[in-house]
Amino acid sequence: MSRWIERTRLDDASTVLRRALAEGFFREGTSAALFHDLGRVRARFVELETRFPAGTLHAVAVKANPVVEILRALVNAGAGLEAASFEEVRLAIAAGCPASRIVFDSPAKTRDEIASALALGVHLNVDNFDELDRVASALGNTRPPPIGLRVNPQVGGGSIALTSVATRSSKFGIPIERRDEILAAFEAHPFLSALHVHVGSQGMPLETLVEGVARVHSLREDIERRVGAGRIQTFDLGGGLPVAYRPDDVPIPLSAYVDALKTKIPGLFTGDLGLVTEFGRAIHATAGWAASRVEYVKQAGDERLAVIHLGADLLVRRAYRPDEWYHEIAVLDADGRPKAGPTEPVTIVGPLCFSGDVLAKGLALPCIDPGDFVVIHDIGAYTLGMWSRHCSRGLPLVLGYDGDTLSVLKNRETPDDVVTFWSR
Structure with missing residues (x-):
């Protein structure tokens, strides 16, 4: 097994x-x-590295388990860490994670937190257009770290409403139905170089997880037609896969998820796009x-x-x-x-x-x-x-x-x- x-x-x-x-x-x-079981955690990280292209940043979600020594074990194995608050950014640093392997995803970033994240050089995913304006103001003429835009693919909820984050009215990200505004944002802000998506994990079927990624990836061609080829350098697939908590639950193997992505979205794996994952529950x-x-x-x-x-x-x-x-x-x-x-x-x-x-x-x-x-x-x-x-x-x-x-x-x-x- x-x-x-x-x-x-x-x-x-x-x-x-x-x-x-x-x-x-x-x-x-x-x-x-x-x-x-730290051995099991490390083995799962090794499988992530094996299944995804070399160079993929696997940023494990701090919120899933914030114990610093557990985070440190992952960082020592080569993982990055995904932070849903600035406090989690600090936890990632305490665990020895290099700034280049930290992904900051909070939907409520303050001006001070944005400035601090930019100064550290962590990967920043912007949640909304107002936050995007704050990032632009904070950057000035400095060279930015990777900055992405979180897009809600609006694929609907799974069987657990409270952990489904891709409904039409989800509080996370910019709805994909605002496609023209998203394209305009990339045109207006040359520092934007990444796309980010997450639909939830527990209670989500494989088809919905893959469809969420596919919908946001479809923006890549539209954006690059508008602003030039090669603009999207990084694609953040977000988190995870559901866990089989009940003995009769049928888990989704990582291999099945990656195979489904390759079939549905072959452009993810052509080697010209840096990938980021944010698994948490399935790891821990x-x-x-x-x-x-x-x-x-x-x-x-x-x-x-x-x-x-x-x-x-x-x-x-x-x-x-x-x-x-x-x-x-x-x-x-x-x-x-x-x-x-x-x-x-x-x-x-x-x-x-x-x-x-x-x-x-x-x-x-x-x-x-x-x-x-x-x-x-x-x-x-x-x-x-x-x-x-x-x-x-x-x-x-x-x-x-x-x-x-x-x-x-x-x-x-x-x-x-x-x-x-x-x-x-």
Whole structure:
């Protein structure tokens, strides 16, 4: 199986958790930890390099997982980083990413952020015409870094409305229906040298992902007819591919995506155009999993509840939109070994003080006891980066592993750390 689509097996999680217990990572008040398979992340980056033309900039989305040491592992492998805020630009720099491999995509860039990004020399994707005027004013007569225009291909939404960003009225980019204005913008601003597109990943079928790229790529010929051949030097395909969170989901292999692009848009791969990708979820999601001790097991009406230390603080989307976001859940015993025996229904609840802090209801699992570990699969993307401060719970320990090597990627927050966070 391609490492692009493989998921962590419970037996493998058990092996890593037992190593973490033996090495003392769950001492001194640590009740939960996130685990990230760095070897798998690097293997996925290698596959990106293999499938796309040499020289393609693979700028992994910081928002998917902003832990600096995870970003650093990608940068050391040759990746770039995509920043959706100027704070993420700073995270990319902290991870050692050269400015030439940073792509800045925020839809709300301030004048100061634009000036700072231009001074750093990061690749800048402009979201709207007003921002384009700000960039032109900030540039003056200086030689610009690569600057692109984000175009909304208006291919419609996928099965998850909240993560679909190419509907007709999306807040992102310039609608492609304003084609004449886009052409005029390239005519008026010679520093524009790139096009950028992104339609979303989760819930998007392969055909829609490819069609979005094709529609924006069609602008390339129109622009170059207007302002001259060779004007578009870079094409940013944006992010990613959906992840198979459910065991019966059918993932889209990277090879299928690239083959579909080559068939639909052969001009992308002729070698005269620099390419940029912005994968995030597909790189990280199934490389991460979490383990939390069960603190209490109690009966409430007809339900048996297992109270753990991770809930809606980590899995915001799962708690608030359970029909759209799924995470497979399993149980290991107090020593980190898979539990056997007959299953019974149990509801997994988190530690926060509101009734919606529920991760699964009536889940069939082997009998759970206090001290056991609940394992939550596929939490490597859009979880810790969306951490909720409700009830002021501290961020959990983050561990990375690569083969037999286990290391701390981010220390857990102590109560004192949380006090510092909320203090002046």
